[in-house]
Amino acid sequence: MNLSPNFTLEELVFSEVALRKGLDNVPSMTQAACLATLCHTLLEPARELLGAPLRIHSGYRSPAVNDAVGGSVTSAHMDGLAADFVPVDLPLLNAFHALRTSQLPLDQIIQECGPTGWIHIAIAVPGATPRRQALIATGRPGNWRYERVL
Numbered sequence: 001m002n003l004s005p006n007f008t009l010e011e012l013v014f015s016e017v018a019l020r021k022g023l024d025n026v027p028s029m030t031q032a033a034c035l036a037t038l039c040h041t042l043l044e045p046a047r048e049l050l051g052a053p054l055r056i057h058s059g060y061r062s063p064a065v066n067d068a069v070g071g072s073v074t075s076a077h078m079d080g081l082a083a084d085f086v087p088v089d090l091p092l093l094n095a096f097h098a099l100r101t102s103q104l105p106l107d108q109i110i111q112e113c114g115p116t117g118w119i120h121i122a123i124a125v126p127g128a129t130p131r132r133q134a135l136i137a138t139g140r141p142g143n144w145r146y147e148r149v150l
Helices: 009-013 016-021 029-050 063-068 092-100
Strands: 002-004 054-058 082-087 108-112 118-122 133-140 143-148
Touching: 002 009, 002 029, 009 029, 016 063, 029 054, 029 082, 029 092, 029 118, 082 092, 092 108, 092 118
Parallel strands: 108 133
Antiparallel strands: 054 082, 082 118, 108 118, 133 143
């Protein structure tokens, strides 16, 4: 099922951890609608701004999957409001800085795990003003250290 021209529901709910551990990772209708909004509001515009396809590493996570990957107990992934991705053939840090300085309505953007990691991008909860919070995370799941980027 297409959520937008370049993103499908299947890629935004796929989880190797869920498959390995036999965990349910099916979003509700509300969470799927949030994923569609995420695609239209941030992922499609980010793809266009960067001029590169985005390889999704993590989109929606059920609470069980989020716990299994060491995600935050307040993770926007569980509401369908966030995705982790890598831009294809584009340096990660360049993409991070281009996105964080853009006019996209980012609630949060995090460059995680150094230059070979991924970018976490999130929209605000419906009705809230985006915080435009930019962070660089080092460490590992369950033990992240965050540094704010101005």
